[in-house]
Amino acid sequence: MNFPSSLLNPVHPIGRQIAESIVLHKKVSYKEAKKTGGQRQRIGIARALALQPKLIVCDEPVSALDVSIQAQILNLLKEIQKDMGLSYLFIAHGIQAVKHISDKIAVMYLGRIAELAEKEALFENPHHPYTKALLSAVPLPNPKLRDRERIILKGDLPSPANPPTGCRFHTRCPVAMEKCKSLDPSLIQTSKNTITACLLFEDEGSTENKMIM
Numbered sequence: 001m002n003f004p005s006s007l008l009n010p011v012h013p014i015g016r017q018i019a020e021s022i023v024l025h026k027k028v029s030y031k032e033a034k035k036t037g038g039q040r041q042r043i044g045i046a047r048a049l050a051l052q053p054k055l056i057v058c059d060e061p062v063s064a065l066d067v068s069i070q071a072q073i074l075n076l077l078k079e080i081q082k083d084m085g086l087s088y089l090f091i092a093h094g095i096q097a098v099k100h101i102s103d104k105i106a107v108m109y110l111g112r113i114a115e116l117a118e119k120e121a122l123f124e125n126p127h128h129p130y131t132k133a134l135l136s137a138v139p140l141p142n143p144k145l146r147d148r149e150r151i152i153l154k155g156d157l158p159s160p161a162n163p164p165t166g167c168r169f170h171t172r173c174p175v176a177m178e179k180c181k182s183l184d185p186s187l188i189q190t191s192k193n194t195i196t197a198c199l200l201f202e203d204e205g206s207t208e209n210k211m212i213m
């Protein structure tokens with residue numbers, strides 16, 4: 001599809017020009033147009049694809065968008081992935097977006113991987129206490145699972161610049177043990193499709209596994 005060059009103003013950013021057309025035609029505010037447009041994301045994707053990459057890092061690509069536009073962008077990413085056979089490193093806080101697009105998921109806490117698993121394994125049987133707390137807050141369509149216990153974490157997120165000693169999650173972990181204050185857990189295989197960094201799995205049954213909270 002060809003557009004005349006006069007259609008775009010070379011002195012204004014393209015995102016602003018697209019938002020302006022939404023403001024004019026849909027009678028919404030400029031802020032609202034930017035939020036509902038999703039066009040910036042599409043332009044970002046087009047720019048990335050121009051280099052024919054094998055891997056694209058998508059850093060919070062849909063977090064500022066309305067839910068319906070989020071779904072459009074995620075579906076577009078999936079279609080492109082199928083057509084071009086590329087991989088994404090998708091970074092997001094929104095667990096539903098992560099679930100929609102991912103095959104494997106790494107749950108991060110204070111800059112470290114707490115758990116890395118195939119998507120189905122992570123959602124059906126999370127291992128790390130932080131993953132369990134995260135998923136306990138996600139609304140589920142299955143009525144049998146809706147009554148599950150919500151795990152509320154205590155305290156604020158510590159500063160990543162000055163993380164706690166031992167396991168970084170120990171100040172908020174509902175099942176923390178004394179040794180978690182000093183020992184830094186390594187990632188270990190905890191099932192066929194999951195690796196987890198938690199001392200609970202390093203020596204299950206040990207008498208040292210004494211809870212502190």
Ligand code: SF4
Nearest residue numbers: 167170173180198199
């Ligand atoms: S190592 Fe200890 S504090 Fe860290 S997640 Fe496991 S139980 Fe909780």
